[in-house]
Amino acid sequence: MTDRRRTIPDLIAGHAGLALTAPGRSGLDYAGLAAQIDRAGRQLAGAGIGPGDAVGIVLPNGPEMATAFLSVASHAVAAPLNPAYTEEEFAFYLDDLKAKHLIVMRGAETPARAAAARCGAQVIELSAGEAAGEFTLSVDGTALAEAPATRNRPEDTALVLHTSGTTSRPKIVPLTARNICASAENVAVSLALSPADRCLNVMPLFHIHGLIAAVLASLWAGASISCTPGFDALKFFAWLESERPSWYTAVPTMHQAILARAPRNREIVERARLRFVRSSSASLPPPVLAALEETFRCPVIEAYGMTEAAHQMAANPLPPRARKPGTVGIAAGPEVAVMGENGEILAPGRTGEIVIRGENVTPGYLNNPKANAENFTNGWFRTGDQGVMDAEGYLTVTGRLKEIINRGGEKIAPREVDDVLMEHPAVAQVVTFALPHDRLGEEVAAAVVLAEGATADAAELREFAAKRLAPFKVPRVIRFVDEIPKGATGKLQRIGLAEKLGMTA
CATH class of the missing domain: 3.40.50.980 (Rossmann fold)
Known part of the structure; x- marks a missing residue:
């Protein structure tokens, strides 16, 4: 070392x-x-x-x-x-x-x-x-x-x-x-950063994503960073014009806000010199990825990170290597594996808990031996995410283990439902979450933001989902909202959403 x-x-x-x-x-x-x-x-x-x-x-x-x-x-x-x-x-x-x-x-x-x-x-x-x-x-x-x-x-x-x-x-x-x-x-190498690159940072710098992926990775490569006052969809395109970045990194909700304003800024988009766009910190719906690539005419690189890994764990590679929308790519720094309930490393195609080990992984939580005992197994750090790896090493995150909905013993990964509902043309944003239920324990619910000018009712969305999902995965309750509550970094909040929206089954 x-x-x-x-x-x-x-x-x-x-x-x-x-x-x-x-x-x-x-x-x-x-x-x-x-x-x-x-x-x-x-x-x-x-x-x-x-x-x-x-x-x-x-x-x-x-x-x-x-x-x-x-x-x-x-x-x-x-x-x-x-x-x-x-x-x-x-x-x-x-x-x-x-x-x-x-x-x-x-x-x-x-x-x-x-x-x-x-x-x-x-x-x-x-x-x-x-x-x-x-x-x-x-x-x-x-x-x-x-x-x-x-x-x-x-x-x-x-x-x-x-x-x-x-x-x-x-x-x-x-x-x-x-x-x-x-x-x-790890980030700089996976993105092939060089002194010719410039990152437009819109991520908050009290969060691991902005600190490492935008700032420190750029400096590792001898590149430059334009540090904005923070994400502002109204100013993004002016910054894109004045700062001439070769890339930016953001969370999916930011990308969606940028896409919403892109048609009004076509000339700036045409002049943009983006080499790629990066997304991390939450799953990027495949329709959003496709819209970003069509808008900016460059590859969108979805990555997978967390604080305990000093950010990046996996990422889709740059062309000409294959990118697989819906996955978070291949190991991009640390070793990545999928672990079974008894601590065994699972073969490709089997679902379990995503685990990592490597030079970027925290030595352990501070003053918390209980958490360290629970989160480290045989030298691997347990991420708390459920996932599956294919034969080519591409990792799909199916959800947080704590977010898995238990509907009367049937386990539902909320992200799977999200991805289906996002395919509906009237849906701009969606978060599927657990709704407390007296008999089943938990019921499947979804908060939906409709696209500007679009109309749809709950019955239509349920019918749409029922054609693509098993009956027990179809949301029984759909709440239409103007905005879904987000955390400080712009990530949509799944846990506790029923309480925040004042919902009961």
Whole structure:
């Protein structure tokens, strides 16, 4: 196992040219980025921060969020948090992480400040410089003094994130410098990234998807990133025109919002220079994939990732290799297998739990031996996803094990129902979910957003599904909604949806 390029400073060393930019901002080259990381490291050291110290980061999306992450993860433990959290949520996460320092934008009003005061964490303010990504750090208006900095080693924790905690207390996922840099390499290699590429980042940078796939993978390849303020369907096409990216990565709901506005921006679409489009963090309905490829005239690469893997586990390959819509592709970094209930690795064609092992996989949840015992078996990490691998190694994710609907003993994978309903021309979005039922335990339900100008009723959709699904899989309850509740990263939320929609069987 080599330590080559397994820390962030080593990962960016040797590259030249533009590294970071942002709409309407001058860019930062690789020499400037390296200098910024080193300068911030000395300022952090001046505040007594070094390897092993968790630093909360609450910043708006953009180049300073990217470079703050890179700087902290080079010298300490970066803990990016969603700026939309409440004071109570900030207090929970800061306390859980034992973070004694919090970085916020200078002058920004955020409940994170009050939470930091409650937790005894020092608030450090970030002031943006002229070039995208440049910044200085201060406390109470006084710049932090500089001191000799100690860089993280490959085995030091560089990033901590929490699991979603949909069904239990969120777990802390520590990722070492080795984990995140190996994952960056995995993404860059699978996408054949080069210094000629530019990524348009629209993903939130408090989430593993944006941090690794957009930012760190680009830097591994010596490519550049345009850091937007976050996803905005109304501004996306203007960014596509001004930033001239060769690719972007997003979640399916973002892709669908982009497609909805594409007809109004045909000229910009015609001038776009996208080499490919990437999708991850949730399953991409095959009709959406086909529409994206038709719109942008480039391949759409669906990938499969999770926080515990420092993002990417599998991905469909670039042409000329085969892409199989509906699958998440082949192993793209770590080893990937399908495990049976007794811990045995299953043969192709058999359904079980998807498991992974490799250099990008977390060493284990922090302070949670029970979760580690449950999630690691014979050196494999159990993803909690159900899936099947074909003879060529292409993996199909059939659903989260916790999301499988148990209708009176009949097991239904919600994604299978989603994919069928998405084939109906009137359906724009759908999420199939479990609806509590007195007799059966759970019933199959679906929340549906109709396409603009389209009409359909529940009976029509049930009839459509019944021609393609076994009777027990057909949703008994269909709720039409204007919008399906989403999580902070734009992923549609399946667990708990019945309660959110006020539905009972």
